[in-house]
Amino acid sequence: MKHSPMLPTLTAALLAVAAIANASEPAKAPYKGDPAKGKEIASTVCAACHNADGNSVQSANPKLAAQHAEYLFKQMQEFKAAEGKQPVRVNAVMNGMIAAYNEDQMRDLAAYFAAQTLIGEKARNRETIEAGQKLYRAGVMAKGLPACAACHGPAGAGIPAQYPRIGGQFAEYIEAQLKAFRDGTRSNDPNKMMRMIAIKMTDAEIKAVSDYIAGLR
Ligand code: HEC
Ligand code: HEC
Numbered sequence: 160m161k162h163s164p165m166l167p168t169l170t171a172a173l174l175a176v177a178a179i180a181n182a183s184e185p186a187k188a189p190y191k192g193d194p195a196k197g198k199e200i201a202s203t204v205c206a207a208c209h210n211a212d213g214n215s216v217q218s219a220n221p222k223l224a225a226q227h228a229e230y231l232f233k234q235m236q237e238f239k240a241a242e243g244k245q246p247v248r249v250n251a252v253m254n255g256m257i258a259a260y261n262e263d264q265m266r267d268l269a270a271y272f273a274a275q276t277l278i279g280e281k282a283r284n285r286e287t288i289e290a291g292q293k294l295y296r297a298g299v300m301a302k303g304l305p306a307c308a309a310c311h312g313p314a315g316a317g318i319p320a321q322y323p324r325i326g327g328q329f330a331e332y333i334e335a336q337l338k339a340f341r342d343g344t345r346s347n348d349p350n351k352m353m354r355m356i357a358i359k360m361t362d363a364e365i366k367a368v369s370d371y372i373a374g375l376r
Contacts, residue, residue: 190266192228197271200264204256213272218331224275229320231269236262237347248347279327282374284367291371294364304359307368310352315375321349326375333369341365 202211205223209215213224223231237247238257246254260268282288296313298306307325311317315326325333339345341357348354357365 190263192232192263192266192268192270194267194271194274196264197267197269200260200268201271205268208252209272213275214278215329218329219335221332222277222279222328223272225277226273226324227317227319228266228269228273230317230323231272232265234347235260235265235268239265248345277324277327279376280329280373282370283330284370287363287367288371288374290364291367291369294368295371295375299359299364302359305356307372315372325372328372330369330373333372334365337365337369 198211201209201213205211205213208217208220209223213222213226215222234248235257238250238253239260240246240254240258257265282291294304295307298304298309310322311325312322315324317324336345337353337357337360340348340353341360343354346354360368
């Protein structure tokens with residue numbers, strides 16, 4: 160049978176049309192979250208541990224106020240276990256707390272807490288403040304420990320969407336997270352960024368930098 164000479168041209172034309180159709184399909188903007196809806200859940204449920212405005216008062220419960228919405232959303236997603244799987248970030252309390260919420264509600268909560276004003280902690284240990292500051296600003300070159308400021312910013316405000324705010328957080332919480340990154344019990348950091356850093360830190364360095372960060376603005 161003789162092929163029609165038109166066929167290849169037609170196919171090419173159809174492919175081109177398909178490509179244009181794909182390219183011009185409007186990208187669906189991700190849902191940004193509604194702080195008013197987030198407030199309802201925050202004040203009735205999360206408030207028990209994080210306070211209604213995200214300024215927790217107990218050091219085991221991190222402050223959420225003014226944290227970047229993208230980071231908050233990521234953590235909530237990772238606390239929630241996918242069907243039949245271990246959650247990416249393991250914490251018995253939060254794995255239970257977040258189970259009831261869907262992605263839109265997580266975005267509502269993230270938008271609400273991100274818009275609150277942080278009431279930061281204070282540094283408490285005068286003796287280690289200088290060492291903590293040095294570590295935060297310059298790292299320890301001799302052992303390839305980078306400066307925290309490189310990613311979390313000179314004032315600890317972080318850089319949305321990748322690097323969380325840490326300035327003003329409870330020293331005890333910071334210390335616990337650094338140790339969890341160090342022993343691998345927290346492993347949800349992209350490209351092992353925090354695990355590779357924490358593994359180079361001594362207990363004394365972790366304590367000093369955590370206390371310094373509590374007072375950082
Ligand atoms: C019973 C106490 C409790 C309640 C209620 C609670 N949380 Fe938590 N939350 C915690 C604890 C404890 C942690 C720290 C987990 C860890 O150490 O890894 C935490 C951590 C988080 C984090 C991670 C913060 C960070 O800096 O990485 C987010 C986000 C969070 N909670 C959101 C919520 C939201 C939203 C609610 C309400 C739906 C809520 N939590 C209710 C105890 C609680
Ligand atoms: C190369 C970039 C980078 C550097 C340098 C860095 N961090 Fe991080 N850090 C991250 C990222 C990314 C995350 C978020 C991990 C996630 O998504 O869960 C993070 C998370 C954290 C958290 C957890 C915050 C929370 O709310 O749970 C702490 C604490 C922390 N970093 C402390 C430090 C300290 C202290 C230093 C310096 C010794 C440091 N980081 C240096 C990238 C960095």
